[in-house]
Amino acid sequence: MIYRFTCIVCPLGCSIEVEVEDGKVKEVKGCRCPRGKEWAVQEVTSPRRVVMSVVPVEGGALPTVSVKTAEPVPKEKIPELMKFLAKLKLKAPVKVGETVAEWEGIKIVATRGA
Amino acid sequence: MFPEIPMLSYDVVVVGGGPAGMAAAIRAKELGLKVLLLDENDYLGGILPQCIHPGFGLHYYREELTGPEFASRLAKRLVELGVEYRTAARVLEIKNYSDLEKVVIFTSPSGAYQVWAKAVIYAAGARERHAFEIGIVGDRVSGIYTAGEAQTLMDLYGIMPGKEIVIVGSGDVGLIMARRFALEGAKVKAVVELMPYPGGLARNVMILKDFNIPLYLSHKVVEVRGKGRVERVKVVRVDENLNEIPGSEFWIEADTLIISAGLVPSVKKLKKIGVEIDPATGGPVVNDRLETSVPGIFVAGNSLLINDLVDYVAEQGELAAEGAKEFIENGGIESRKWVKVEKGENVRLIAPHYLSGDRDVYLYLRVSKPMEDVELRIPEIGKRMKLPVVKPAEMLRIKLKAEEIRKAERLTVEVVKA
Ligand SMILES: Cc1cc2nc3c(=O)[nH]c(=O)nc-3n(C[C@H](O)[C@H](O)[C@H](O)COP(=O)(O)OP(=O)(O)OC[C@H]3O[C@@H](n4cnc5c(N)ncnc54)[C@H](O)[C@@H]3O)c2cc1C
Numbered sequence: 289m290i291y292r293f294t295c296i297v298c299p300l301g302c303s304i305e306v307e308v309e310d311g312k313v314k315e316v317k318g319c320r321c322p323r324g325k326e327w328a329v330q331e332v333t334s335p336r337r338v339v340m341s342v343v344p345v346e347g348g349a350l351p352t353v354s355v356k357t358a359e360p361v362p363k364e365k366i367p368e369l370m371k372f373l374a375k376l377k378l379k380a381p382v383k384v385g386e387t388v389a390e391w392e393g394i395k396i397v398a399t400r401g402a
Numbered sequence: 403m404f405p406e407i408p409m410l411s412y413d414v415v416v417v418g419g420g421p422a423g424m425a426a427a428i429r430a431k432e433l434g435l436k437v438l439l440l441d442e443n444d445y446l447g448g449i450l451p452q453c454i455h456p457g458f459g460l461h462y463y464r465e466e467l468t469g470p471e472f473a474s475r476l477a478k479r480l481v482e483l484g485v486e487y488r489t490a491a492r493v494l495e496i497k498n499y500s501d502l503e504k505v506v507i508f509t510s511p512s513g514a515y516q517v518w519a520k521a522v523i524y525a526a527g528a529r530e531r532h533a534f535e536i537g538i539v540g541d542r543v544s545g546i547y548t549a550g551e552a553q554t555l556m557d558l559y560g561i562m563p564g565k566e567i568v569i570v571g572s573g574d575v576g577l578i579m580a581r582r583f584a585l586e587g588a589k590v591k592a593v594v595e596l597m598p599y600p601g602g603l604a605r606n607v608m609i610l611k612d613f614n615i616p617l618y619l620s621h622k623v624v625e626v627r628g629k630g631r632v633e634r635v636k637v638v639r640v641d642e643n644l645n646e647i648p649g650s651e652f653w654i655e656a657d658t659l660i661i662s663a664g665l666v667p668s669v670k671k672l673k674k675i676g677v678e679i680d681p682a683t684g685g686p687v688v689n690d691r692l693e694t695s696v697p698g699i700f701v702a703g704n705s706l707l708i709n710d711l712v713d714y715v716a717e718q719g720e721l722a723a724e725g726a727k728e729f730i731e732n733g734g735i736e737s738r739k740w741v742k743v744e745k746g747e748n749v750r751l752i753a754p755h756y757l758s759g760d761r762d763v764y765l766y767l768r769v770s771k772p773m774e775d776v777e778l779r780i781p782e783i784g785k786r787m788k789l790p791v792v793k794p795a796e797m798l799r800i801k802l803k804a805e806e807i808r809k810a811e812r813l814t815v816e817v818v819k820a
Contacts, residue, residue: 296605300790337612340454340468341585342557349445352560354454354470363612370585384474400451400470 291332295324304328336360340399341373343388347380348402355388358395365392378402404516407507411518412438412486414726415506416525417493417671420448421712422703423525424476425719426726430523431485433727438517439485440508442492446480447473448527449550450712452557455578461713472712496522498675501697501734521698521726524672525719528665528704533626536570536663540625545632549575549662553582562586564658568635569593570623573601573795574710576662577609584613591654594618594637596644599772601795622646623659632659665708672699682751683707689756690763691725691735692718700725707753707766710797714766741807746781746816748773750794759808765800769793769817777820782810792817 289309295302300320306328307315313332319325330336338360342352361369372391382388382402389396416427419441430437445451450458453469460466463475480487490511497505506517530548547555547563549571555561567583569576572595580590593610598620600607610617618637624646625636639650667685669677678687678695685706686694693700702718709715729735737758743765745752752767769792778787778798783806792798800815807813 293608293611294604296603296608301604338456339585340456342454342560344560350451350558352558354451354468354557356454356456356468366585370587384471399454399468401474 293328293331295319295327297321297324297327306332308332335363337363337366339366339369341370343373343376343378345378345380345382345402348382350400350402353378353382353388353402354399355396356399357391358387358397361394369394404507404514407514407516409516409518410438412436413519413730414438414521414523414723415440415504415517415519416523417496417506418448418525418527418703418705419443419446419487419489420525420527420703420715421450421472421476422527422705422715422719422722423448423523424473424480425716426523426525426700426702426723427485427487427719428476428479428483429720429723430726431483433723435723435727435730437485438519439480439487440491440493440506441487441489444489446477446487446489452550452553453578454557455581458712461711462716469712476716493526493671496524496671496675496699498696498699502730504698520730521700523700523702523719523722523726524669524694524705525701525703525722526668526671526705528708529668530665531661531663533659533661536622536661538570538623538626538659538661540636541627541629543626543628543630543632545628545658546626547658547660549579549660552579552658552660556582556586562588563660564588564632564656566591566656567658567660568623568654568656569660569662571595571601571662571664572607572617572619573662573664574603574606576660577602577606579660579662580615581609581613584609584615588658590615591656592616592618592637594621594623596620596622596640598642603795624651626659632657635659665704667705667707669701669705672696672701672705675699680751680753680755682745683753685753687756688754689735689737689740690754690758690761691728692722692754693725693729693735697734698726698729700729707751709766710795714764714797714799717764741810742812744812744814746779746814748776748792748817749815752815757802757807757813759804762801762803763807765802765815767798767800767815768796769798773817773819775820776817778815778817780813780815782813783807788820789817
């Protein structure tokens with residue numbers, strides 16, 4: 289199986305090809321740097337993303353505070369995380385950078401104050 | 403002037419409390435000026451508090467922040483320094499009595515005010531292009547939003563604008579909105595892009611793959627139908643000259659249409675006092691202190707030109723404040739002669755427009771078409787810079803040294819095959 293994508297590590301945007309056989313990376317072609325290669329391998333073996341959303345807050349200036357995960361989470365787990373976030377409710381005061389919840393060991397951090 | 407309206411007095415008034423305005427007010431205060439910042443919103447930050455995704459501040463703070471985080475860092479510094487600011491303060495008019503006499507009129511919950519100022523820094527951001535502007539016709543239905551309106555609803559007020567969504571425009575804003583909708587459980591049925599290539603950064607184009615969202619390149623939305631609410635939108639393919647191809651139209655069922663068709667600098671109030679506008683950037687013609695053609699009126703951020711990085715916006719704010727300081731101290735911005743910057747091959751827009759050669763400057767520019775393995779050249783001074791890729795979506799920022807600028811009468815910037 290060959291995966292083709294555009295590298296996003298830097299603005300160069302190399303066209304990368306990753307060949308995978310029996311769940312193992314055989315060859316990585318097209319990238320011009322080691323960081324791109326590392327990213328490409330991660331992208332085919334276990335892609336991760338930082339996830340952001342908003343959760344309702346009571347007593348703040350705005351009805352929501354924005355949050356993000358403190359680290360990238362496995363892509364296939366994102367829908368589950370979103371369900372967890374949909375149930376959260378916070379009360380003001382909330383500070384920027386405060387951990388407002390934790391999900392499977394991953395911290396959920398407020399990115400706006402309330 | 404209106405004798406019945408209270409009169410305040412400052413060295414500088416900053417119009418707009420987004421990143422450009424906050425950075426300008428902070429720098430002005432650091433330079434010892436008496437400064438007042440005004441914003442019509444109830445909060446500081448401009449559009450940043452609603453841009454909850456990461457991707458801000460890599461240059462300015464050397465960290466990747468979300469929009470609200472970037473805004474709150476600037477706001478914190480502003481408060482620490484004791485910068486005077488007012489929110490819910492809408493600027494109605496700027497009057498230009500003479501070089502060092504400006505009056506800014508604003509309304510606020512406590513009434514109307516006029517402010518005497520020696521200089522004004524205009525940082526009112528941009529406005530979004532709307533459905534009519536891009537030629538969409540059809541029923542007058544609810545469910546049509548600009549990307550910014552939808553983002554405000556979702557990310558400030560927690561309200562989903564719709565369930566089945568079509569997005570017009572594949573720039574970074576459109577792509578980021580596609581991800582937000584998909585994450586929150588809406589079905590994004592299509593992103594429709596007029597050009598043959600996506601408008602956004604590769605990392606944002608990847609979002610479409612993440613969520614299996616179809617991207618229609620060389621297509622445009624031409625019509626909306628529905629009773630009361632959007633029910634379906636008509637899409638047509640275009641040829642290489644962007645002309646509609648007869649017979650290629652099809653309908654997509656959706657309850658919501660999002661227009662993400664670009665921003666236009668918001669400069670109405672500047673035009674009214676005779677500030678010269680560059681048709682290419684949509685913002686004012688400026689010198690290397692970001693002073694407009696009206697002495698003492700400075701401009702920064704998206705009012706100057708549409709920026710894709712907030713880092714440059716903040717940088718422009720600081721520069722404008724330094725300009726205001728020099729202007730007030732010397733009674734004007736001096737230069738023995740101005741070196742004009744011209745657009746050469748494959749340069750769609752560029753600013754600043756006039757350089758003094760007294761200081762190093764950053765030129766901000768955009769190309770007209772994507773190209774690979776190119777060189778940016780300024781033939782008059784023999785400058786050449788290799789660039790592996792250029793895209794219209796990515797603003798280029800080039801540093802020129804004062805002594806380079808002084809070597810020529812004018813500078814033509816071109817992006818050509820290496
Ligand atoms: C959806 C989206 C995603 C983005 N993503 C990124 C990203 O990932 N990374 C990045 O670096 N940048 C990103 N940007 C770009 C960046 O956010 C902008 O370039 C930047 O915020 C522009 O700042 P500004 O201060 O010029 O304008 P704004 O933030 O628009 O601020 C202008 C302010 O002026 C005020 N104002 C206007 N008129 C008046 C008046 N008459 N009286 C009083 N106040 C007034 C407005 O209320 C507003 O607060 C994104 C932008 C958008 C829209």
